[in-house]
Amino acid sequence: MSTANVDAILQNIGSEEYFPISYEELEQGAKQKMSAGAFGYVRSGAGGEETLRKNEDSFKKLSIVPRVLSDVAGLDTSINLFGRIYPHPLLLAPVGMLKMADEQADLAVAKAAAEHQIPVVLSTVASYSMEEVAAAAKGPKWFQLYWSNNEEVSFSMVKRAEEAGYEAIVLTVDTVMMGWRQEDMRNRFSPLKLGYGKANYETDPVFLNSLGSQDSDSIIQGILDNIHHPGLNWKHVAELKKRTSLPLLLKGILHPEDAKLAVANGIDGLIVSNHGGRQLDGVISAIDALPHVVESVNGSVPVLIDSGIRRGSDVVKALALGAAAVLIGRPFVYGLAVGGQNGVEKVLENFIQETKVSISLSGVSSIKDLPSLKIVRA
């Protein structure tokens, strides 16, 4: 493993073409490739972007207190989620409307992730349908559900995901309506209205049957009518749980009491997330919420996290505070914008290698030992 790290560093140093390494450079690279509206959509947070900033700041306020001389030659970064072993403690967060960044969108991302057996969580508002993504990439795949007001559409999508080989369902619970996105108002930009997020709807027989007419405008209006679903509550969660045999996770949990309710409702896993600061501004950072959620579920279900993960040392901090795995968001989207599938591969390779170096230099050689690593606020 130590040689692999050296290889990765030398590969980057010896490469003919420079590919952005840091998050800041990736963001700059994406800004140059994308329209102002699309870039602003990806980059921005809700409201005054307090939470967007806080997500990263909170990671910086945490410090690892590493151990030395502990023989980390046999590093094992594998994790077990719902009975399946994955080689890295990483997943790709659901990001909708990826055609904003690259024509191949979800196909390119899923192919890049499959190279490393990193699970992708395909968004309900993906740019390619779940069946197209499954046909293009053989790696592990989960499906993210945005509830539809017409709940038969939700159940239909979940059934399709099961049939297409997706291995878990992630119900996002922090987006019953869109957050207050000032950047998009400024840019007058709506990727949903541009049709970037319609693939899973225009291929859904139940959704199509519910429409009066099936032209593009009616499809988009149908999506808008379904995606704003403020009535979502625990009864829907219980019903959804009955309708699927796949593990069901809730994404967007921040309060320990909601975590407990989720477990009481038979939920199989949680994703602590504030949606990358894109929903309610002013909320607690995901990494600050994590230890409280972990404590409240007391090991009964795996707790994953996203929002603000930018590098390998962030992964170490999250796993040390009890996360079972982390989801990468904006960094892979910027990789996609900068270099398509190859760009996503570069971002993932660097993430994987920096994570390995960071775990090893913390003095730990197995993910299961990370919770005993000391983290302080200093």
Ligand SMILES: Cc1cc2nc3c(=O)[nH]c(=O)nc-3n(C[C@H](O)[C@H](O)[C@H](O)COP(=O)(O)O)c2cc1C
């Ligand atoms: C452009 C964009 C689109 C997103 N679309 C979805 C989505 O369709 N479903 C979902 O559950 N989360 C969505 N998210 C949220 C991500 O899954 C994740 O929570 C967030 O990006 C994590 O924050 P980070 O990017 O700062 O790491 C989206 C995020 C971005 C940036």
Ligand SMILES: O=C(O)C(=O)c1ccccc1
């Ligand atoms: O932009 C988002 O963060 C997002 O998840 C979304 C996707 C589609 C509609 C509304 C919000």
